[in-house]
Each structure stands twice: as C-alpha cells, then as structure tokens.
Amino acid sequence: MELTSNGLKDFFKEVAGMVETEKDYLCELDRKLGDGDHGVTMSIGWQAIHDKLTNELVDTEDCGKISVTIGKTFLNAVGSSVGPLYATGFMRGAKIAKNKTVLNEKDLAAYWVAFANGVKERGQAEVGDKTMVDTLAPFAETLKTCFDDTQDFETAFSTAVNAAEAGMNSTKDMISKKGRSSRLADRSIGVQDPGATSAYFILSTFLKVIKSNSSKTA
Amino acid sequence: MKKLVNNPVNVVDEMVEGYVRAHPDYIKQLSSNNRALVTVRETKQNKVGILIGGGSGHEPGFMGYVGEGMADGVAVGNIFSSPSPDPILEVTKSINKESGVVYLYGNYAGDVMNFGMAAEMADLEEDIEVGMAIATDDVASAPKEEKEKRRGIAGELFIYKAAGAAADFGCNLEEVVRIARKANDHTWSMGVGTSPCYHPQTGKPSFEIGDDEMEIGLGHHGEPGLEKGPLETADKLADRLLNDILIDSGITKGDEVAVLVNGLGSTPKMDLYIVYRRVEQILSEQGIKIYCSYVGDYITSLEMGGCSVTLMKLDDELTKVMDHPVNCPMFVQK
Numbered sequence: 001m002e003l004t005s006n007g008l009k010d011f012f013k014e015v016a017g018m019v020e021t022e023k024d025y026l027c028e029l030d031r032k033l034g035d036g037d038h039g040v041t042m043s044i045g046w047q048a049i050h051d052k053l054t055n056e057l058v059d060t061e062d063c064g065k066i067s068v069t070i071g072k073t074f075l076n077a078v079g080s081s082v083g084p085l086y087a088t089g090f091m092r093g094a095k096i097a098k099n100k101t102v103l104n105e106k107d108l109a110a111y112w113v114a115f116a117n118g119v120k121e122r123g124q125a126e127v128g129d130k131t132m133v134d135t136l137a138p139f140a141e142t143l144k145t146c147f148d149d150t151q152d153f154e155t156a157f158s159t160a161v162n163a164a165e166a167g168m169n170s171t172k173d174m175i176s177k178k179g180r181s182s183r184l185a186d187r188s189i190g191v192q193d194p195g196a197t198s199a200y201f202i203l204s205t206f207l208k209v210i211k212s213n214s215s216k217t218a
Numbered sequence: 219m220k221k222l223v224n225n226p227v228n229v230v231d232e233m234v235e236g237y238v239r240a241h242p243d244y245i246k247q248l249s250s251n252n253r254a255l256v257t258v259r260e261t262k263q264n265k266v267g268i269l270i271g272g273g274s275g276h277e278p279g280f281m282g283y284v285g286e287g288m289a290d291g292v293a294v295g296n297i298f299s300s301p302s303p304d305p306i307l308e309v310t311k312s313i314n315k316e317s318g319v320v321y322l323y324g325n326y327a328g329d330v331m332n333f334g335m336a337a338e339m340a341d342l343e344e345d346i347e348v349g350m351a352i353a354t355d356d357v358a359s360a361p362k363e364e365k366e367k368r369r370g371i372a373g374e375l376f377i378y379k380a381a382g383a384a385a386d387f388g389c390n391l392e393e394v395v396r397i398a399r400k401a402n403d404h405t406w407s408m409g410v411g412t413s414p415c416y417h418p419q420t421g422k423p424s425f426e427i428g429d430d431e432m433e434i435g436l437g438h439h440g441e442p443g444l445e446k447g448p449l450e451t452a453d454k455l456a457d458r459l460l461n462d463i464l465i466d467s468g469i470t471k472g473d474e475v476a477v478l479v480n481g482l483g484s485t486p487k488m489d490l491y492i493v494y495r496r497v498e499q500i501l502s503e504q505g506i507k508i509y510c511s512y513v514g515d516y517i518t519s520l521e522m523g524g525c526s527v528t529l530m531k532l533d534d535e536l537t538k539v540m541d542h543p544v545n546c547p548m549f550v551q552k
Contacts, residue, residue: 027420035298035439040419044227044296079273080299081328084335122331179327180369180441187442 048077064098092118105153116140219416267313282548300328306336318347324370351398358435383542409526411436456496471505
C-alpha cells in the first residue's frame, strides 16, 4: 500500500471529526484526573488543524511540510502539555516524510515509530506512568517488530493498534506519576487516562483510513 | 453555572481584547500574536525584561501584573493551559532591551515544556539570553525534601514582585534570576477549596465537593489536596494552613514576613479578612513580625471558592523588593 499526500490530509481531517465526536467523553475521563478539559483542548487543536487543511495546505503535496504544519498548528492553538507532545511527534514524523509526496510502507512504519518515540522523549514519561506513553510505547514496539518480520504495513499497524488498545486499558489500574494528576496518588486508580485514550483514538483512526484506502485500491 | 459569555470557544480571546481596550495606557497586544501582550510604558534600555505567563482563568493573574515595577510582558494560554511557545517568543523579542529576558511561571508540566521550548528558540533563533525562575511555593503538593516538585500557586505574586523590582534596580540577568529564585525559596503557600469552578468550555465543575466539606491543600486548578474534611470555621482553617506553613518553612520568633491571603474567585473579602485576622493573631502571638500584607483576589481560579495563605520570609534584600512601588491596572503599590 501507499499513502499519498491527499490520503495523509484525509487522515488528519478524520481525526478532527473523531475528536469532535469524542470530545465530551475525553472531558469526562479528565474530570476524574485533571481539570476536565482534555476533550476541549484536543478540539481546539484539531479545529485549528482542520482550518489549515482546508486553507493553507490545500495544494501542499510534500508530506513532510504537511506534517510539520500540523504539529506547529496544534502547538500554537493548544500550548498546554499535549501541545509540545503532539507537535514533537508530528515533527519527528515530518523528518521521515520530508520531500515525499507519497509514503510507502517502509516510510509509514518509520513515520509512526518516530512519532511515538518523539512524544516519549519530549514528555520524559515511561510505561506505567499513566500517560499517552502507555498507548504509544507498546504500539511503536509492536509496529517495529511486526513490520520487520512481515514487511506488510497494514498487518503490522493493525497488530500495533491492538497493542495500543491494551496499553490504553492498562492505564485504568495505574497510579498517575506525571502531570497534575500525579498529586492524586491512589485516587487515580480505576480511571483510564484521557491522554492515553485520545492517542489510541488517533491511531485507530489512521487504521480506519488505511483500511478504506486499501479497499479502494484493491 | 451562569456565566456572562458569548461563544464559549472565544472566551479567552474576548477577555484579552476587553482587557487591552480597557487599559490602553498600560498594555497592548502584539500584532504578531494576539496572546502576546506587552507594556506600552517606556522601559529603560538595558533593563532585564520580565516575562510572565500561564493559563487563563487566574485573573487578575497574569496579564494584570504587566506594568511598572512588575512584568514587561505576558503570554496568555487557554483556560488553565500553558501558552504555546509562539506568544512567549514574540513577547521575548519585544521586551528584550539588549540585556536578556527572565521567564517567571509556575511548576506545571505544560508550562515547563512550552516555556522551555520558547527559551531554546529565543537563544537559537534570536540570540536572546533567557533566564528562568519557577514558582514552587505550594507546601501541600510535595514533601519538603522535594521542593522542586511542588506546584506554584499564589506565592507567584511575590516572585513577580521580587524579579520586577530587581530588574528596575538595574540588576543584570543573572542577578534578577538569583533574586527571583531566592524569593521562591523564601515563599510558602497553602490553600483550601470550598467549592469548584466551572470550566466555561465544558460547563462542568472542576471537582466534586459537598456543601459541608472543604479540601485542604487544593491546587488552583482544582487539583486534589491533602485531605477532604468537614467545613471548619475561618479560625480553625487559618490555624491549620498557617501551622503547616510554619512547620515546613521553619519561620519562627523574631522573623519578619510578608503575608498574602488570596481569594480563589468567589470568596468574599469579608471571609478573606476574617482569615487574615486569625493569621495576624497567630503570627503576633508567636513573635513573628508582619512587614507588609496583601488581602484580596490576586491569583484566582475562575469562580472557585476558598483561599490560600502565603508567607514570604524577609531579609534586607527581599524587604527592599517588597517596598518597591508597582503600578499595574490590577495592582498598585505606592
């Protein structure tokens, strides 16, 4: 499979739509751990991205430029802690996609591994801290191993999204160790981390996009 | 919750616009970024620039403290969210008078990342030297041995005051940073929450609390504190807050302090002065001298109920910065 610059842009638009649908749910999760605005924060960022996609980026074909702009737009609209985290992820991905109008399977695998590692590095969180890294780290590990074995991106990504889901679910039983919710100590147990949840939603949206993409080309 | 807003999505931008238009002789928006605000007053060449910032919802923090004797510029974030590096960088460029800029902000993961990124960009892209002092005054948020993990709450006001004065005195960047950090090291706060705030964009309360309950050690975004318990009288509450601060700080007989009783947004001045009355009683009983005192809504959390008590232990240098006059729209000291 391949993903064209338009396919990449479609994915980002899909995420913007998904965030609007899940906004209230994400706020509800965050209300138990933080100040209850994770859905609003994501919505502010992805609405700004949607704006860029339908204006400035309409004719942009360089996947690297698209990804950099997505990262910067999210950061500027949001700030907060998710701003720098996602911005770093998309900018690391942009390095892989630089000067490419089409991403092949190898590029896509490298893009997502770079994305996940970038987020982890910026936030300095580890697996078990109850953050989006609990979704992204097992995802990146599985994607890399599975793609190295099979050289089939769709299969590898699909397996990796399952690992991401398991990672997201595992945050329910964890004690929060990063950010404002870390002050909750034991009281954070039992609640799924909102950041881990929205990260999983983004990955599963990408899976949906590549699946519909491959059914179109098949 | 009833709010006087238009479209909830626009609350921050509309507030900033209103503020700038209400105080045009003090502050202006930079054309490069509508969340980047700077003083319109003449600042001396070579004066170290003071940049403050953080999320919205803490008004009059933080834009209310741009003015003479305090900050030269402010970067405004979304509600309870750090500003992004862009407005921070724009303010930095605007207020740099060849002597560098000092960033003052509270110890929250988002702020640390965004201000850190902006500082790197200022250095790499603009060749502007940046210093930082991070507020960690909240006694309730981490043990004494881990002061660097504590969050910053109302005590930030004293850090702005110290840094603003030091910059006015003509101190260089390194000295301003030293004095700001010293002010932080000498400042201890502790708060109590009695009712939640309502996020304008979700319409939901920030935390659950019963009518007959209060939460000791609550953070100013509604982060849980040390314990939830039955609502106490003002005196008992002041006893508890002050006792924890005195134990942690080691402030004792013969010391001199600045006191701040800060309202979180919906607590009347009446209640705040009743709390202050008790704070003054205890300090005077213990032989601790109050050099100056501030009572009011200085760093709030929308309409959250409750207050915090802050003490800064003074020495000659910190007394001098506290004496320095301030002229801001929201804070005047002659």
